[in-house]
Amino acid sequence: MSNSPLFPLPVAPHWHTANEVVVPEAHLKNWLQDTGSLTERLQAHCRHFEVQLLGQQKTQLSADELEIIGSQLSVVREVILRGDGQPWVAARSVLPKALTEDGPFAALGSQSLGRILFNDHLFERRPFELCQLEAPNLLETLGCESKHRLFGRRSLFCYQHWRVMVAEIFLPQCPAYKLWSPR
Numbered sequence: 511m512s513n514s515p516l517f518p519l520p521v522a523p524h525w526h527t528a529n530e531v532v533v534p535e536a537h538l539k540n541w542l543q544d545t546g547s548l549t550e551r552l553q554a555h556c557r558h559f560e561v562q563l564l565g566q567q568k569t570q571l572s573a574d575e576l577e578i579i580g581s582q583l584s585v586v587r588e589v590i591l592r593g594d595g596q597p598w599v600a601a602r603s604v605l606p607k608a609l610t611e612d613g614p615f616a617a618l619g620s621q622s623l624g625r626i627l628f629n630d631h632l633f634e635r636r637p638f639e640l641c642q643l644e645a646p647n648l649l650e651t652l653g654c655e656s657k658h659r660l661f662g663r664r665s666l667f668c669y670q671h672w673r674v675m676v677a678e679i680f681l682p683q684c685p686a687y688k689l690w691s692p693r
């Protein structure tokens with residue numbers, strides 16, 4: 511498969527511990543801090559849910575990803591999660607290379623990573639970090655507009671010595687913002 515022009519995603523979020531970020535609305539806060547499967551939550555808000563795979567390959571990790579992941583050989587997987595065709599979430603995951611070759615993440619393709627992470631409860635989720643960002647290039651390429659900054663979250667999933675980092679940026683049409691229309 512050839513990668514999308516969106517791979518790697520044109521965003522460079524600055525991550526903060528959750529208590530450093532003011533989230534203006536309880537509904538949004540609830541979405542950002544929900545430790546369950548985001549896939550399942552999104553599926554409950556649409557008729558057709560789709561994982562659009564942008565790319566999955568060995569690529570440069572950011573300095574902060576490297577610090578968290580350590581020396582594990584990794585591949586980066588990036589997707590757009592779509593509900594009824596609308597881009598709802600842009601996600602970047604750092605996966606142990608070994609588990610994508612022979613193991614739970616082999617042949618993942620456009621199946622949701624969440625189905626595996628939450629299926630057998632082997633992976634333990636660590637606390638969320640949050641970000642706020644403007645992502646003009648990403649939004650333009652996706653054909654979206656936003657009147658407000660976007661929120662995102664990331665957390666580490668741990669299983670034995672394996673580390674999986676999942677970062678999710680909530681795009682303007684995501685139901686996480688549904689009750690919130692700031693001026």
Ligand SMILES: C=C(O[C@@H]1C=C(C(=O)O)C=C[C@H]1O)C(=O)O
Nearest residue numbers: 547548549589601621622623624
């Ligand atoms: C981690 C989850 O999986 C979702 C699916 C992803 C994928 O398929 O690459 C990436 C991030 C997620 O939002 C989840 O459902 O919570």
